[in-house]
Amino acid sequence: MCPSQQYPSVISSSLMCLNCSSVCAECTGSPVNCAQCPNNTYLINNTCLAVCPDTYFADSQVGICFGCISPCLSCSDEVTCTRCSDSYLFAAASGQCLSVCPDGYYNVTNPNVGQSKYVCSTCLPECLTCNSATSCLMCKNGVQMNGQCLSMCPPHMFAQAGTCFNCTLPCL
Numbered sequence: 001m002c003p004s005q006q007y008p009s010v011i012s013s014s015l016m017c018l019n020c021s022s023v024c025a026e027c028t029g030s031p032v033n034c035a036q037c038p039n040n041t042y043l044i045n046n047t048c049l050a051v052c053p054d055t056y057f058a059d060s061q062v063g064i065c066f067g068c069i070s071p072c073l074s075c076s077d078e079v080t081c082t083r084c085s086d087s088y089l090f091a092a093a094s095g096q097c098l099s100v101c102p103d104g105y106y107n108v109t110n111p112n113v114g115q116s117k118y119v120c121s122t123c124l125p126e127c128l129t130c131n132s133a134t135s136c137l138m139c140k141n142g143v144q145m146n147g148q149c150l151s152m153c154p155p156h157m158f159a160q161a162g163t164c165f166n167c168t169l170p171c172l
Contacts, residue, residue, distance in 0.1 A: 023048050037063050071097045083116050090116035106130045138162055
């Protein structure tokens with residue numbers, strides 16, 4: 001057995017212990033085939049890196065880069081996405097990549113470069129669903145008219161499926 005930071009190698013039919021590269025805390029088979037990394041670096045595919053690449057997150061307790069769940073492009077742990085692939089919406093509140101925003105949220109193009117292309121943004125508190133920050137499609141309580149939530153429809157209008165419509169004459 002070789003001491004720490006060395007690996008066994010056969011040279012001219014003799015077993016010798018050779019030094020690992022300085023990028024590895026422990027290595028096997030070659031000086032750069034890392035099995036363990038120095039502090040503040042992370043093991044991925046037998047290589048030690050200071051930062052894990054996209055689609056991986058760093059587990060500082062074990063010093064390893066682990067893969068994010070699909071469709072995360074980056075994540076902070078095995079279940080929390082921080083950036084999504086372009087065909088998904090990023091829901092910051094839950095750290096998930098979704099194909100549609102849940103009730104209470106609407107999708108919007110994210111202007112921030114290097115972040116998810118689309119994000120789920122919060123609707124107004126009175127909206128059950130919305131299509132922008134100021135326009136409700138369905139209300140939690142009452143009825144919707146022109147994107148606003150009302151307790152009831154104004155005169156000469158009636159409610160159907162939570163939305164106000166104009167009456168046709170004669171209307172009471």
